[in-house]
Amino acid sequence: MRRTPLLSIFLLIAAAVPSWASAGGFVYPFDKIAATSCKWNSWSTLGDDCKIDLPKITGAEYSKFEKNQLYRRVYSVLYGATYDYGWDTGYGSHGGVDIATSDGTPVRSIGDGTVAYASWATGWGNVVAVKHTLTDGAVIYSNYAHLSKISVKKGQAVLAADNVGEVGNTGNSYGNHLHFQIDVTDQAHPYYYSTCAKGMDPMSVVNKGLCRDWLSRNTIDPIAFLESGKVAIPGVADSTVIEAVRNKPTERPDRTSMKTRAEIQEEEIQEFLKKNSISIGLSENGTNVMAGGTVWASVTSGDSRGKATRGNFPELGLDIVFDTKGLSVFPQKIVALDGGRRDFKITGIKPGVYEIAFKMGQTVIARRTVVVLSATDAKTTATAEIRAPGTLFLGEDKNLLVVMKTKYGTPLLDSKFDGRYKLSLLKGKAKFCNVSFGSKTACRSENLVEELEFSYADTYR
Numbered sequence: 084m085r086r087t088p089l090l091s092i093f094l095l096i097a098a099a100v101p102s103w104a105s106a107g108g109f110v111y112p113f114d115k116i117a118a119t120s121c122k123w124n125s126w127s128t129l130g131d132d133c134k135i136d137l138p139k140i141t142g143a144e145y146s147k148f149e150k151n152q153l154y155r156r157v158y159s160v161l162y163g164a165t166y167d168y169g170w171d172t173g174y175g176s177h178g179g180v181d182i183a184t185s186d187g188t189p190v191r192s193i194g195d196g197t198v199a200y201a202s203w204a205t206g207w208g209n210v211v212a213v214k215h216t217l218t219d220g221a222v223i224y225s226n227y228a229h230l231s232k233i234s235v236k237k238g239q240a241v242l243a244a245d246n247v248g249e250v251g252n253t254g255n256s257y258g259n260h261l262h263f264q265i266d267v268t269d270q271a272h273p274y275y276y277s278t279c280a281k282g283m284d285p286m287s288v289v290n291k292g293l294c295r296d297w298l299s300r301n302t303i304d305p306i307a308f309l310e311s312g313k314v315a316i317p318g319v320a321d322s323t324v325i326e327a328v329r330n331k332p333t334e335r336p337d338r339t340s341m342k343t344r345a346e347i348q349e350e351e352i353q354e355f356l357k358k359n360s361i362s363i364g365l366s367e368n369g370t371n372v373m374a375g376g377t378v379w380a381s382v383t384s385g386d387s388r389g390k391a392t393r394g395n396f397p398e399l400g401l402d403i404v405f406d407t408k409g410l411s412v413f414p415q416k417i418v419a420l421d422g423g424r425r426d427f428k429i430t431g432i433k434p435g436v437y438e439i440a441f442k443m444g445q446t447v448i449a450r451r452t453v454v455v456l457s458a459t460d461a462k463t464t465a466t467a468e469i470r471a472p473g474t475l476f477l478g479e480d481k482n483l484l485v486v487m488k489t490k491y492g493t494p495l496l497d498s499k500f501d502g503r504y505k506l507s508l509l510k511g512k513a514k515f516c517n518v519s520f521g522s523k524t525a526c527r528s529e530n531l532v533e534e535l536e537f538s539y540a541d542t543y544r
């Protein structure tokens with residue numbers, strides 16, 4: 084009860100400070116973010132209906148929001164959580180909070196300060212770090228990682244809410260998001276994996292919760308800091324705030340009742356696929372590629388109104404899964420589309436028939452067959468298929484489309500045997516008589532092509 088009057092005064096002050104009056108106080112790194120249904124598209128293409136106020140985890144009470152779909156999608160990985168769950172604080176050693184929003188979303192400095200770093204860093208991609216001096220001289224650094232664009236220079240003075248860059252997907256990042264971290268020491272960046280877990284895979288360091296002592300020594304929970312109730316008020320933030328945040332007991336939620344990140348991503352993928360179609364620029368009947376040769380193909384995507392998908396696929400992207408003994412594909416993961424389209428290349432390694440699956444999360448969007456041909460395979464017609472309108476009569480001499488096929492059953496598209504044919508049989512093995520050369524009408528022995536197994540597929544089928 085003793086604290087009630089103080090709290091009231093505090094709330095009064097907080098209410099009396101307009102949101103733009105930030106001198107000396109701290110703000111969130113975002114004002115607006117993309118609504119989750121719009122976050123695949125670039126910020127510059129979003130209408131006002133696609134922009135929402137950044138949801139706040141009031142009081143940094145994560146358990147209150149842990150089942151909330153919007154929060155789980157926006158705050159994809161919390162401080163001290165793992166990548167497997169994202170909200171299992173106390174189990175992992177994620178050094179900041181990941182906030183998912185569109186490519187190009189403006190990122191702002193959380194407080195007045197000086198730009199301490201504005202460049203590329205391994206793992207973090209494009210990073211801006213801002214040094215803030217609190218009222219008692221304590222220093223903190225706010226870090227903004229995976230940016231697509233950096234808008235400030237080292238040494239530059241910034242005010243709270245000044246733009247420092249734009250959200251991106253640079254460095255070790257799958258999907259556009261801001262990695263927002265607060266350091267309370269000036270330990271070396273990038274990543275502590277180069278110190279306490281040297282040489283280890285960064286993902287497994289976080290997922291195993293290694294280096295948590297490093298985490299509590301060098302960083303604080305950025306949400307707990309911004310939600311401390313003091314930092315938004317000019318002239319209040321000092322080292323006692325840092326200590327309070329540091330000593331805040333860590334929640335260790337029950338993971339058995341918690342959705343994993345993969346489950347949340349799967350929901351997002353299904354929503355994305357409901358609104359967007361994806362097509363693969365590869366023949367349904369099989370595509371030939373020479374061993375050692377390369378063919379180009381494409382992925383295109385648009386919404387139901389035919390508007391091209393611009394920006395990112397859901398967080399994990401589109402995976403191209405194939406047999407690496409027979410093929411090589413680049414890229415193997417398509418994360419973003421430029422104007423609704425992304426080209427990829429397929430190189431043949433070993434002759435044979437291979438399936439390529441296009442997967443988004445657990446969902447297979449398409450399967451295609453690719454045939455790798457040896458030089459001999461590519462020259463040898465093994466079978467043929469006749470495509471002709473109407474009825475064919477024995478011995479009839481007619482313009483037909485004859486599709487010559489490799490021994491794998493895929494069309495030999497550049498076959499020399501196209502044109503006018505005369506057939507001696509309608510099914511089985513037959514000699515094809517190509518009478519197209521030189522506009523001949525009679526079938527002479529020199530026009531006989533090799534004996535082939537063929538089938539007849541009329542086009543009205």
Ligand SMILES: [Zn+2]
Nearest residue numbers: 160180181262
């Ligand atoms: Zn992160």
